[in-house]
Amino acid sequence: MSTQRADARRNYARILAVAEEEVAAHGANASLEQIARTAGVGSATVRRHFPTRRALLEAVFHERIEVLCARGRDLADAADTRAALLEWLSALTAYAASTRGLAAALIPEGAAGFDPQDVNTCAAQLSEAGRPLLLRAAKDGAVAPGMTIEDLITLVTGIVLATEHHPDPGTEAERLLGLAVAGVSPQR
Amino acid sequence: MSTQRADARRNYARILAVAEEEVAAHGANASLEQIARTAGVGSATVRRHFPTRRALLEAVFHERIEVLCARGRDLADAADTRAALLEWLSALTAYAASTRGLAAALIPEGAAGFDPQDVNTCAAQLSEAGRPLLLRAAKDGAVAPGMTIEDLITLVTGIVLATEHHPDPGTEAERLLGLAVAGVSPQR
DNA sequence: TACGATACGGAGGACCCCGCCACTTGGCAA
DNA sequence: TTGCCAAGTGGCGGGGTCCTCCGTATCGTA
Numbered sequence: 001m002s003t004q005r006a007d008a009r010r011n012y013a014r015i016l017a018v019a020e021e022e023v024a025a026h027g028a029n030a031s032l033e034q035i036a037r038t039a040g041v042g043s044a045t046v047r048r049h050f051p052t053r054r055a056l057l058e059a060v061f062h063e064r065i066e067v068l069c070a071r072g073r074d075l076a077d078a079a080d081t082r083a084a085l086l087e088w089l090s091a092l093t094a095y096a097a098s099t100r101g102l103a104a105a106l107i108p109e110g111a112a113g114f115d116p117q118d119v120n121t122c123a124a125q126l127s128e129a130g131r132p133l134l135l136r137a138a139k140d141g142a143v144a145p146g147m148t149i150e151d152l153i154t155l156v157t158g159i160v161l162a163t164e165h166h167p168d169p170g171t172e173a174e175r176l177l178g179l180a181v182a183g184v185s186p187q188r
Numbered sequence: 189m190s191t192q193r194a195d196a197r198r199n200y201a202r203i204l205a206v207a208e209e210e211v212a213a214h215g216a217n218a219s220l221e222q223i224a225r226t227a228g229v230g231s232a233t234v235r236r237h238f239p240t241r242r243a244l245l246e247a248v249f250h251e252r253i254e255v256l257c258a259r260g261r262d263l264a265d266a267a268d269t270r271a272a273l274l275e276w277l278s279a280l281t282a283y284a285a286s287t288r289g290l291a292a293a294l295i296p297e298g299a300a301g302f303d304p305q306d307v308n309t310c311a312a313q314l315s316e317a318g319r320p321l322l323l324r325a326a327k328d329g330a331v332a333p334g335m336t337i338e339d340l341i342t343l344v345t346g347i348v349l350a351t352e353h354h355p356d357p358g359t360e361a362e363r364l365l366g367l368a369v370a371g372v373s374p375q376r
Numbered sequence: 377t378a379c380g381a382t383a384c385g386g387a388g389g390a391c392c393c394c395g396c397c398a399c400t401t402g403g404c405a406a
Numbered sequence: 407t408t409g410c411c412a413a414g415t416g417g418c419g420g421g422g423t424c425c426t427c428c429g430t431a432t433c434g435t436a
Contacts, residue, residue: 003413004413004414005401005402005403005412005413005414006402006403007401007402007413007414007415008402008413008414008415011414011415031391031392031393032392032393033391033392033393034392036416041415041416042415042416042417043392043393043394043416043417044394044395044396044415044416044417045414045415045416047393047394047395048414048415053393082373085373086373089372107349107350107352107353108353108354109353137373142373143372143373144367144370144371144372144373147367147372151363151364151367152372154347154350154351154364155346155347155350155364155367155368155372157346157350158343158345158346158347158348158349158350158351158364159342159343159346160346161295161346161349161350162295162342162343162345162346162349163342163346164295165295165296165297166296175339176339176342176343176346179332179335179339179343179368180343180367180368180371180372181371181372181373181374182332182371182374182375183332183368183369183370183371183372183374184277184331184332184335184340184343184368184369184371185270185273185274185325185330185331185332185369186369186370186371186374187370192382192383193381193382193383193432193433193434194433194434195382195383195384195432195433196382196383196384196433199383199384219422219423219424220423220424220425221422221423221424222423224385229384229385230384230385230386231385231386231423231424231425232384232385232386232425232426232427233383233384233385235424235425235426236383236384377436378435378436379434379435379436380433380434380435380436381432381433381434381435382431382432382433382434383430383431383432383433384429384430384431384432385428385429385430385431386427386428386429386430387426387427387428387429388425388426388427389424389425389426389427390423390424390425391422391423391424391425392421392422392423392424393420393421393422393423394419394420394421394422395418395419395420396417396418396419396420397416397417397418398415398416398417399414399415399416399417400413400414400415400416401412401413401414401415402411402412402413402414403410403411403412403413404409404410404411404412405408405409405410406407406408406409406410
């Protein structure tokens with residue numbers, strides 16, 4: 001491993017750093033060209049390290065996502081399983097809403113998304129982190145049956161996507177999440 | 189009114205027709221250039237009739253949306269107010285999920301969206317149609333208080349956006365809607 | 377029929393993504 | 407240390423889009 005040349009690794013890091021800022025500033029489809037320019041490398045180099053835009057986005061968000069995963073692990077043995085799940089969802093929502101481009105990176109690829117060894121995908125990473133919380137809560141009967149962690153993440157992603165425009169995306173997104181959690185119109 | 193020249197009106201119609209197909213085929217950001225080409229007009233003409241991409245999308249979906257509004261009116265005096273609201277939401281979801289680009293057109297503009305006389309916006313149109321249903325249901329205590337029709341539409345939009353990729357977007361979107369309606373984890 | 381406002385569309389600039397390919401450079405072996 | 411070769415680089419060109427400007431054609435009317 002790491003049979004990579006030293007300069008290649010340096011460039012990788014440089015590009016990643018610049019990409020972080022650029023994505024934060026201009027959202028999910030920041031100009032790759034621009035990133036290359038301010039990183040001081042050719043555009044081909046960017047494409048070499050990150051063959052697709054998604055690859056770049058995922059790399060950018062990877063460590064950030066890790067924080068959420070850690071949070072999930074912390075909550076894994078909380079006393080109140082329902083509260084734990086909800087808190088994690090809330091954290092996810094807040095985080096996605098405050099990080100430009102993250103939601104877009106979470107929604108699966110265009111095609112009937114099955115690509116080999118995509119385990120490191122941000123979405124998969126999050127699923128791993130959240131699934132235990134959902135399972136525990138389900139065992140306590142706190143959530144509707146037949147619900148998967150992917151459902152929840154998709155829901156959150158959607159909410160964040162639809163509120164990105166809003167003056168205050170964060171609180172708006174959390175409001176809608178609360179709504180969905182409580183139920184728009186639960187059975188009586 | 190209609191002080192428009194005849195050829196202008198013809199072109200408008202042609203462009204709109206082509207745009208419908210093109211958007212259906214390639215989603216919300218179909219190539220305006222391409223639309224102009226297959227409509228047999230210059231790209232400037234497209235931009236003249238529809239200054240912004242949103243304007244074009246809204247024109248494309250306007251009549252389609254009207255169907256949903258009519259449905260809302262039909263449901264306005266149903267006996268079961270809750271069922272009426274839910275059915276409308278379901279119809280909206282199904283419709284948005286099966287019509288490429290619609291969801292994208294529903295999410296408000298990038299900037300802190302306040303543009304004058306935007307009453308004819310698709311979103312506003314839908315709000316008008318759905319609000320009575322929500323109000324009636326709320327009066328019967330069937331929905332959580334403090335919820336606006338915009339909230340619901342945003343929720344649906346988000347769900348559709350996040351499921352667009354899915355092999356079967358329609359059923360997936362409706363599943364998630366059902367989930368949100370029933371509540372992910374309602375209070376006991 | 378002639379004229380003026382209205383509408384058209386092509387050209388050109390700016391940007392972007394993408395693939396190719398000749399060149400440089402880093403790291404290993406002698 | 408030196409030399410070599412693969413790994414890595416970046417610039418260039420092609421194709422595409424969006425957008426604006428401006429000379430020109432056309433419509434509708436006087």
